[in-house]
Amino acid sequence: MLTFCSPAQNAHAPLVELVNGQAEAHAETPARLANMLAAMGPMCAPADHGMEAILAVHDADYVAFLQSAHAAWLAAGREGDAIGYAFPVRGRRPLALERIDGRLGQYSFDTVTPIAAGTWEAAYGAAQSALGALEAVASGETRQAFALCRPPGHHAGADYFGGYCYLNNAAIAARAAAARGMGPVAVLDVDYHHGNGTQDIFYADGSVFFASIHADPRTDFPYFWGHAEEHGTDEGEGANLNLPLPRGTGWATYQDALGKALDAVTRFGARTLIVSYGADTFAEDPIAQFALTTDDMHRMGARIGALGLPTVTVMEGGYNVAALGRNVAAFIAGLESA
Template sequence: MLTFCSRAQSAHAPSFELVNGAAEAHAETPARLANMLAEMGEVREPADHGLAPIVAVHDPDYLAFLQSAHEAWLGAGREGDAIGYAFPVRGRRPLDLERIDGRLGQYGFDTVTPIAAGTWEAAYGAAQAALSALDAVASGALRQAFALCRPPGHHAGADYFGGYCYLNNAAIAARAAAARGMGPVAVLDVDYHHGNGTQDIFWEDGSVFFASIHADPRTDFPYFWGHADERGAGDGEGTTFNQPLPRGTGWAEYEPALGKALEAISRFGAKTLIVSYGADTFADDPITQFALTTDDMERVGAMIGAAGLPTVAVMEGGYNVTALGRNVAAFIAGLEGG
């Protein structure tokens, strides 16, 4: 499958994250990208589409902040990565959360997403990879294309970052597809974690359907989004479809959930599909709790491919670096074969 990836995506190399009360080695490293590239076929450098398609999703002031944050951090006499420690309450609703992680986090989002020296360049390159994959599909020459994005994007909202994400690559591709007359557009998120940023961006946008299969946010990040009763609002009422699943979910439980998501996308009448693909549903991922195998990754791809829609797949999470490349390759093989 034709794959796009920017050389700049290796520039983002945060040294640590603050999680569960301790500084730990950051899970989202350049080694992820190297492992995936080793398993890919043809990989092309993306074209530069500029800021316009990014501004169509993200607030300009937020983008200016991302571009200048690390320089401002150094200018204030600090060293290393820029990482916050005080957060405003952006919005909340009563939720019965189970873990202390979530309850503490009701007041912030988050301390695991530092801005390092090359963060903007990497995030910008990842967005260009998603847009170039869309170009390949929009031309009609290909039915499917893959954007090997890193850092990931689905936790980034219009004006916020978190969950290792800075620019929402899937949302950028989806909005660009709609602007090119490829709608109705659907985004299918099959990462372990809920794509809260994507949901927020299209919450009131009835032209884009968002379907997500993910770990139950009562127990897992991002906690405050992704509950089953979240369905969109305004013009977007009914165009958000969340299926939270319990820890330990294997293929027997995952397959019917994926089938329901694809049925909902079909009922919506989608003409173009953007897939937020995360390999962190893998049984041996170090920071997640599902139980899918490498063979299951291929099954996920095959079911999505069988939908027969022009498809742009965008890479999200997956943190078992040793297995990551082969899991992504299995997903792509299934997508092509489906």
């Protein structure tokens, strides 16, 4: 399978995250990428497809903020990574804020997603990897391609970042696919956490179907999105499917949810599939609570591959660094076996 990865993705190296009242070493580190690269063999460096596809998903003001935030943080006399501390509970609206502290809160929703010196370069590189994989599928060079995106993307909305995510790689690929006449497009999210940013971006867009299998948000991040009753709105009514599962879920239960999601993708009439793949469903992931094995990753990939659709997979989470490469490799092998 053609796999795409930009060298710039190593530039993002956040130091700490503020979680559960503590400053902890950040879980989303360059070591994740190094482990996957070691396990997966040769990579294709993506071409630079520019900003057009990114701006088709993300607001221009938000993108400009991501590009300038760390410099503004340093200019304010701060050190290290930029992390917000004040967030609007309701009534988010455009505001001409001046202090970097306020602007960080304006464009984010948590304290676990700092903007470091190389964050923009890495996020941009990850988006280019997703676009490179899409180009390979769109051109007919391959039927399946994998984008080894890091940082991940599915928690990022049109104008906000969070959950370690800054640019929504899956949404960028999905909208670019639709623009190229590859629709209807479906996005299937199999990360442990709900892809709230992807849901938000397409919630009123009936041209893109979104299905997510994830930990029940009553107990797990991102809490405020991903509940089963969220079906879409306006033109997107019925084009959003959430399948929340309890902590401790193993393959027997997970495969049933996966079957429901794949059936929904088929009923939608999808001609192109974008997969948000997170290896944090692994039983030994340090920040997740499902019980899938490496063999289950292969089974998951095989079930998805059996749809026979042109497929672009973008990497999301997975924080057991030692096991990450073999889990991703197992998933890809499953995709290819179908």
